Amino acid sequence: MRTVLVVLFDDVQSLDVTGPVEVFHGAETASPGTYDIRTATLDGAPVRTSSGLTLVPDLALRDLAGGPAPHTLLVPGGQGTRRPAPELVAWLREHGPRARRLVSVCTGAILLAEAGLLDGRRATTHWAYCDKLARDHPEIEVDPDPIYVRDGRVSTSAGVTSGIDLALALVEEDLGRDTALTIARHLVVFLRRPGNQAQFSAQLAAQTAQRDPLREVQQWIIEHPEDDLSIESLAARARLSPRHFARAFQAETGTTPGRYVDRVRLERARRLLEDSADGVEEISRACGYGTPEAMRRAFAKALGTAPAEYRRRFRPVPADRTP
Template sequence: MGDLGVAVVTFPSAQILDVTGPLEVFSSATRLVPAAAYRTQVVSSSGGPVLASSGLSFGTTALTDVVEPVDTLVVAGGRDMAEACADEDLLAHVRRLASSARRITSVCSGAFVLAAAGLLEGRRATTHWAECQLLASAHPDVSVDGDAIYVRDGDVWTSAGVTAGIDLALALVADDHGPRAAAAVARHLVVYLRRSGGQTQFSPLLAAQAAESEPVRELLAWLPDHLTADLSVPALARRVHLSERQFSRVFKTEVGVTPSEHVERLRLEAACQLLETTRHAVDHIARICGFGAPETMNRAFRRRLDTTPGDHRRHFGHLAVQ
């Protein structure tokens, strides 16, 4: 591909990482990948300095000065999305640029701007996990995936919260120049090419680190190293000396998901890492990650990641040999 123009739309109170995360990916790709040539610009309704939610001010170009067509339109998220979504001038310019763009994307709550502009109607999309319910209720014509790190629906891509903009930009680089190019950029930025699991894992797993109950904290620390053990609710309840009902209630309250969901996510994460970094057979990985049979692991991959272990390895397994 030749020279690709990227316009990142922002506004006052934007989250700075929603803007700079994708910019760093495109900038690094241009430096590291011989065939990549991304021209990036940050734009806003009126242009000039924009004050981000972090207090950092950065320069922007006025939307009226953006020359069409842009190849990739990126709409960043921010703290005051109601104001951005009510800015008819902003929405009009977003529609204008989107009409000629090869692909339309958003980071975090930037999905609300795309939805307000009518660009997500009838499509699958995602946003920050804490805002998914609001997006779904405000725009019932949008099919909101609350677990995805990013969603691609045709030429429209949306991503989850904040750092997921980096995941999205890496996926865009992979779409343009292949997974090896994206992997080179990911290694340079010291980030995962693709994080295992969905975004809902982050709120429960981070909450798990702050679990108030000492037995639950100890259990959470023990689980990742014992994935082949009997991790059924009765077995786990016995381990922490609680009744099954009491254990399930305490675990769900403190961790945010059921014990079975948490165990499955741990096993999926371990399986993804082994698929990406080893040449172990799929049935061996299923066994050592606690799934038992490959069919069980395959069903979990389908349900949680919308892929298969084989497809995951084909996309990301080359990292093991580079």
């Protein structure tokens, strides 16, 4: 039996709590006796979430002193983390190191950081607060890109729904892939988002450029990843010199044209591996890699796996399979 203790506080984000809890509850339903899920506030009193819901905890954190440490201590995020209660931070500083596994969702990472539990570790949080986390806690290696990061016994995740992805990964670690797949199907989500998936897709990034010519070029890249996407070709499409185009593109999107092209091609290849029966060679041509070897190198660099292994692991279960 693994105890999952979820810390609650005023102005917590309700989905940061209920998303992971539903995953662990699903695992307990599928394999009874595997998880004991508890929620707790400092004094045992109900709290009001940022959306106005009232959550009634099972117990008080203050009453846990001297008791057995939880297997998984989960700290959600929400508006309440922007003004952390010193007593809650002190409790986490004292009791967090005792938990076998320490997990944060969204800005829950801020509470872990305030308690010194992320010092010397790699971590992430919601993209809108990564800069603040890095600025306030230079001792933490903040990675703003992935949806979750696992560094030893400590796992941190990005905004809201990424907490579900991380919880599924933890259940898979504990109980195996089949149980995690059963839960994912029941919750009508795909067990397909590895932790190193970016918080922003290329399609979202395409909305950040201010000038129409740059947005049009971004959209062209998304629609034609197999074409010539060299700086010279893209600059001509934007009616700019290559040097001016490269500078303007990075200034307005926060990334270079080459990195944007790499992201688009990788996303397209991943979707085709997940959603089509096309072979690796056909997909590599359709995505602009040219050869399966080039696509393999891109996958190894970005995801740490080969295309064939990625397809085996992250392709959704067929629609006719029932939970």
